[in-house]
Amino acid sequence: MNTIHKDITTALSSANDFDLWILQKINILIDDVTTHLERYQYGEAGDRIIQMLWHDLCDRYIEISKQQTSPITGTIMVYAL
Numbered sequence: 001m002n003t004i005h006k007d008i009t010t011a012l013s014s015a016n017d018f019d020l021w022i023l024q025k026i027n028i029l030i031d032d033v034t035t036h037l038e039r040y041q042y043g044e045a046g047d048r049i050i051q052m053l054w055h056d057l058c059d060r061y062i063e064i065s066k067q068q069t070s071p072i073t074g075t076i077m078v079y080a081l
Contacts, residue, residue, distance in 0.1 A: 022080060025056050057077075
């Protein structure tokens with residue numbers, strides 16, 4: 001995980017708008033899920049993860065990346081999962 005994080009951090013200059021968008025969504029998800037877990041709201045935390053993975057990552061980012069890729073698109077997909 002640390003290697004992927006370092007790869008993304010060093011390659012952000014070559015990221016396109018969709019890469020930056022999904023990274024922002026991931027950061028928001030991390031904060032949101034952490035809050036729910038701290039409050040013992042496991043169902044809500046799981047729902048947030050499913051929503052992000054299904055709708056943002058699969059429905060949008062992967063489909064968009066089929067037409068607009070950057071050098072770090074694959075790394076971002078692994079990081080998101």
